[in-house]
Amino acid sequence: KKELLLELRGKETVTLDGKRIKLYANIGSVSDIAGVLKNDASGIGLFRSEFLYLEKKDYPTEDEQLAAYKTVLENMGGKKVIIRTLDIGADKQIDYFHMEKEENPAMGCRAIRICLERKDIFKTQLRALYRASAFGNLSIMFPMIISVKEVDEILEIVEEVKNELREEGIAMGEAELGIMIETPAAVMVSDELAKKVDFFSIGTNDLTQYTLAIDRGNAKLDRYYDAHHPAVLRMIQMTVENAHKHGIRAGICGELASDMELTETFLAMGVDELSVAPSYILGLRKKIREIKIKA
Ligand code: PEP
Numbered sequence: 001k002k003e004l005l006l007e008l009r010g011k012e013t014v015t016l017d018g019k020r021i022k023l024y025a026n027i028g029s030v031s032d033i034a035g036v037l038k039n040d041a042s043g044i045g046l047f048r049s050e051f052l053y054l055e056k057k058d059y060p061t062e063d064e065q066l067a068a069y070k071t072v073l074e075n076m077g078g079k080k081v082i083i084r085t086l087d088i089g090a091d092k093q094i095d096y097f098h099m100e101k102e103e104n105p106a107m108g109c110r111a112i113r114i115c116l117e118r119k120d121i122f123k124t125q126l127r128a129l130y131r132a133s134a135f136g137n138l139s140i141m142f143p144m145i146i147s148v149k150e151v152d153e154i155l156e157i158v159e160e161v162k163n164e165l166r167e168e169g170i171a172m173g174e175a176e177l178g179i180m181i182e183t184p185a186a187v188m189v190s191d192e193l194a195k196k197v198d199f200f201s202i203g204t205n206d207l208t209q210y211t212l213a214i215d216r217g218n219a220k221l222d223r224y225y226d227a228h229h230p231a232v233l234r235m236i237q238m239t240v241e242n243a244h245k246h247g248i249r250a251g252i253c254g255e256l257a258s259d260m261e262l263t264e265t266f267l268a269m270g271v272d273e274l275s276v277a278p279s280y281i282l283g284l285r286k287k288i289r290e291i292k293i294k295a
């Protein structure tokens with residue numbers, strides 16, 4: 001079976017009726033790249049950058065981050081690499097951040113909320129990302145968005161960083177900017193959000209957690225955790241429709257992206273990109289090549 005799948009390397013990810021899907025890989029560290037290349041992903045759809053922070057005893061410096069991002073971009077040789085800015089808090093706590101203890105961390109200060117509160121940390125990461133953008137095809141993505149106001153604030157900080165780098169005479173490439181759609185609030189205002197960014201990536205892990213009000217890490221709630229709940233599927237559909245209405249792409253990077261029972265549904269909804277763990281890439285490519293969307 002493994003060998004049969006290997007034959008799919010180098011083949012296009014295209015349905016029987018000619019719709020091309022971008023099939024990307026999710027990674028958490030630079031060492032995951034080998035698996036991405038081996039499985040012939042079209043790019044990286046989600047680099048969870050918080051792992052750079054989690055594996056250290058203190059804040060990673062701009063140069064340390066630059067080195068990691070640059071390595072990923074160079075190894076991917078011009079293919080798209082979507083790096084997500086820091087997403088800690090909730091289930092991923094880091095001692096040196098000295099975060100206050102919270103009653104309800106999943107709904108507390110996490111991800112983009114920390115970045116907007118501690119702008120110095122955010123700007124260091126953005127500087128490293130823009131410096132790295134000179135070495136490949138970089139997109140930057142922001143997690144846990146709930147409002148247009150946040151996106152405006154982010155875009156302002158991004159401009160600040162780019163201006164500073166320009167003034168310092170540092171080389172930069174272009175970077176597309178996208179957001180994760182992983183809260184019900186973001187879904188409901190996705191028509192407005194779509195006017196602000198280049199792409200959406202749907203995080204079904206958190207979207208399911210916040211839609212069903214079920215802690216994604218609580219095994220005792222397994223029997224309530226319905227990954228195929230129509231509420232979640234309708235949210236995905238709404239997000240894709242609003243993205244396309246405003247001419248931007250919508251992908252899925254949560255675990256649901258690799259659920260082959262839903263692949264046909266996602267393609268029928270018009271999902272443009274799926275980003276999955278490297279080991280799922282070739283199986284999913286095989287599946288997509290057997291689908292006729294219009295049927
Ligand atoms: C998600 O929430 O679906 C997602 C991709 O992000 P993470 O699992 O890192 O929270």
Ligand code: MG
Nearest residue numbers: 182203205206
């Ligand atoms: Mg998430």
